[in-house]
Amino acid sequence: MSVEKGTELPPLELHLTRADLVRYAGASGDFNPIHWSDRIAQVAGLPGVIAHGMLTLGAAGRIVTDWVGDPSRVRSYGARFTRPVLVPDDDAGATVTVTAVVSDVSDGIAKVDVKAVFDGKGVLGRAVAEVVLPD
Amino acid sequence: MPDESFVGRALPAVGPFQVGREKIREFAAAIGDTSPLSLDLDVARAAGHRDLVAPPTFSTTFTMPLIEAFLKDPAFDWDYTRMVHGDQRIVFHRPILGGDDLFTTIHVDSLTTRAGSHMLTLRCEVATAEEPVATTTSLLVTQA
Structure with missing residues (x-):
């Protein structure tokens, strides 16, 4: 695989519904009610239920793992949660568009900058994955 | 006001958390991850792994409940109901x-x-009895 600074990864579109949030709550063990109760989300000062930051981070990370083909090649991954992803109680849910570009390659490790956009604005800041490239 | 005397301290290690294959599959499904290395044992072994490979953010399944328990401990005096997750890093x-x-x-x-x-800022050092596995760093924010 030919990888250099500027290489763009195939983009990814995430669709997150309330059902996805419930599933993620169960799988992750994060039952914070701001991710399933509008009432409690509003008490916490939010317009309504928001996605778990770790769900957005984990699902967005598929842009990297799908590309490199083996999740064990990810040496580090992380981001700031800059804006909430509001998930309405409807069938469409929230759409998050994920793009990524290689920002550096050295010693067989690619640094990948990930962007996740919801409602026209970025929801992850400084989202970077370090990936060991195949020989 | 959270108790500043906790800063610089390490809590007692908790474990073992046994990483189950079905938990890996359940978590992968929850983030829409279809990598066969996380789902199919034969594929994972053919690729040289001892067992299924967990998705990169899988550690949250066992670190976040521990973090939650700490933050809900009245001794620390943290407002969990108004908490948001500010930043998360995972190093393997x-x-x-x-x-x-x-x-x-x-x-x-x-x-x-x-x-x-x-x-x-809470840092979780994750290890087996023999070797370090991952370091996760979480920035958590609540209203003062």
Whole structure:
């Protein structure tokens, strides 16, 4: 695989519904009610239920793992949660568009900058994955 | 006001958390991850892994409940109901695999108060009895 600074990864579109949030709550063990109760989300000062930051981070990370083909090649991954992803109680849910570009390659490790956009604005800041490239 | 005397301290290690294959599959499904290395044992072994490979953010399944328990402990005096997750980093020393018995130690790295918010950095050192596996760092924010 030919990888250099500027290489763009195939983009990814995430669709997150309330059902996805419930599933993620169960799988992750994060039952914070701001991710399933509008009432409690509003008490916490939010317009309504928001996605778990770790769900957005984990699902967005598929842009990297799908590309490199083996999740064990990810040496580090992380981001700031800059804006909430509001998930309405409807069938469409929230759409998050994920793009990524290689920002550096050295010693067989690619640094990948990930962007996740919801409602026209970025929801992850400084989202970077370090990936060991195949020989 | 959260108890600043916790800063610089490490909580007792908790574990072992045994990484189950079905938990890996359940978590992968929850983030829409279809990598066969996380789902199909034959594929994972053919690729040279001892067992299924967990998705990169899988560690949250056992670190976040421990963090939650700490933050809900009245001794620390943290407003969990208004908490948001500010930042998350995960560094792997080796991948997390099915069958791993993992121990997690929470380190309270820093606590600052700025612009009406408490900002807390918790670092989780994740290891087997033999070797380090991952270091996760969470920035958590709540209203002061």
